[in-house]
Amino acid sequence: MTLDDIMALAPVVPVLIIEDVADAVPLARALTRGGLRALEVTLRTPAALEAIAAIAGEVEDAVVGAGTVTSATARQAAARAGARFAVSPGLIPGEGLEGPIPLLPGVATATELMAGLERGFTAFKLFPASVVGGVPLLRALSSPFPQAVFCPTGGIDAAKAADYLNEPNVACIGGSWVAPKAAVAARDWDTITELAAAAAALPRRRAPPPILT
Numbered sequence: 001m002t003l004d005d006i007m008a009l010a011p012v013v014p015v016l017i018i019e020d021v022a023d024a025v026p027l028a029r030a031l032t033r034g035g036l037r038a039l040e041v042t043l044r045t046p047a048a049l050e051a052i053a054a055i056a057g058e059v060e061d062a063v064v065g066a067g068t069v070t071s072a073t074a075r076q077a078a079a080r081a082g083a084r085f086a087v088s089p090g091l092i093p094g095e096g097l098e099g100p101i102p103l104l105p106g107v108a109t110a111t112e113l114m115a116g117l118e119r120g121f122t123a124f125k126l127f128p129a130s131v132v133g134g135v136p137l138l139r140a141l142s143s144p145f146p147q148a149v150f151c152p153t154g155g156i157d158a159a160k161a162a163d164y165l166n167e168p169n170v171a172c173i174g175g176s177w178v179a180p181k182a183a184v185a186a187r188d189w190d191t192i193t194e195l196a197a198a199a200a201a202l203p204r205r206r207a208p209p210p211i212l213t
Contacts, residue, residue: 003102003123006063006085007151007171009037012161012199015067015153015176016041023184024051025058030189031178032061034196040087040174042067043074049081056082065101075099087153087174089127091116104151108132113145123149125174130155135163142169149206158198165204172204 007013014031018024018041028039039062041052048066055064065085066078072095075086079100086099089106096119097103106127107113116124126138129152133140138150152164153174164173178195 001063001084003085003104004149004171006038006065006102007104007123007149009063009172010035010200011165011172011202011204012036012178013038013040013065013151013153013172013174014178014196014199015174016179017044017176017181018047018051019045021047021050021054023187024054026187026189027179027184027192028055028059028062028064030192031196032059034178034193034198035200036178036196037061038063038065038085038172040065040067041083043078044068049077052078052081052083056084069103072099075101075103087125087151089125091119096120106153110141110144113141113148117145117148122147123151123171126150126152126154128154129164129173130160134160135167138164138167138169142167158195161199161202165202168205170204171206175199 055062063084066083067087069075069086069088078086085102087104091105104125105116106125149171151172156173156175157177164170178199183191
């Protein structure tokens with residue numbers, strides 16, 4: 001699947017910090033049951049790569065990716081673990097479209113966006129969205145950069161999701177509210193499935209392209 005295909009899967013990409021590998025598969029199953037298939041497991045814990053491998057190997061409906069990818073080495077390691085895409089908080093030095101798995105680079109300014117476009121990217125993570133300008137920034141960027149598509153992440157919750165998804169240059173959003181830390185700790189998978197279903201039902205203004213499997 002291409003990055004466009006992955007971003008089209010659902011309006012929300014869960015951003016997951018997995019501390020215990022044992023939680024990885026049931027968490028992924030809870031989210032996919034709710035309709036969220038693209039899952040971003042952040043490389044912020046020692047369990048992250050093993051969690052990616054477990055989800056990739058056991059949850060057929062999941063399209064698992066790695067987040068907080070900040071180097072070419074991390075992109076390679078994520079691919080070896082079974083990740084199908086990588087998400088970075090910024091532009092990784094020397095990294096472009098070519099690589100073991102598709103990369104969604106992060107940008108926060110027009111200058112960074114121009115640098116990413118020069119490398120051939122057209123899809124970007126706006127990060128941290130709520131800090132760098134949020135919806136007003138997305139609107140400001142839409143006219144000079146009509147070719148750029150965004151997945152805003154950072155500070156977005158259920159209350160703010162619809163505002164972002166109403167922007168025509170937003171393909172999807174990233175958020176952690178669909179897998180609350182307390183619910184994961186309690187292994188309350190039913191609640192997580194309910195939250196995922198509500199997120200999957202959110203309308204988005206940008207029509208997703210056909211998904212090629």
